[in-house]
Amino acid sequence: MINRIDHIAIAVSDLDSAIDTFINLLGCDRSAVAIHEVPSEKVRAAFIPVGQTKIELLEPLGDDGPIAKFLSRSGEGMHHIALAADGIENETERVTSLGLTPLGKVSEGAGGKKIVFLHPRQTNRVLVELVEPKAHH
Numbered sequence: 001m002i003n004r005i006d007h008i009a010i011a012v013s014d015l016d017s018a019i020d021t022f023i024n025l026l027g028c029d030r031s032a033v034a035i036h037e038v039p040s041e042k043v044r045a046a047f048i049p050v051g052q053t054k055i056e057l058l059e060p061l062g063d064d065g066p067i068a069k070f071l072s073r074s075g076e077g078m079h080h081i082a083l084a085a086d087g088i089e090n091e092t093e094r095v096t097s098l099g100l101t102p103l104g105k106v107s108e109g110a111g112g113k114k115i116v117f118l119h120p121r122q123t124n125r126v127l128v129e130l131v132e133p134k135a136h137h
């Protein structure tokens with residue numbers, strides 16, 4: 001079941017400066033920010049809570065990962081919307097049967113959560129991520 005936006009992600013070139021911008025905008029404390037390195041995706045990700053959802057700031061690690069490529073192609077800006085998907089394998093199967101295209105298999109993302117991305121071609125050029133709400137260890 002999908003019933004919530006888990007986070008909205010923004011690609012940034014300088015994570016620390018972007019964290020400052022968004023904690024100032026939201027009026028929250030830096031201690032609320034969770035930072036994860038995800039070497040498999042070649043990113044450093046900061047999650048800033050906003051009520052039930054979060055803003056994710058993505059900074060490239062190195063210059064050949066997906067976020068580095070996104071920045072060099074499009075510059076900073078909105079990168080993806082993540083939907084909380086209870087039973088992510090079943091939801092991935094369901095949306096695949098509707099004609100959407102998962103980019104790879106369900107795998108481990110930031111914070112050890114199960115995630116999968118869907119090709120933006122079937123979702124009006126918006127990259128969509130499904131994320132299992134609870135961490136699996």
Ligand code: CO
Nearest residue numbers: 009056082129
């Ligand atoms: Co994300």
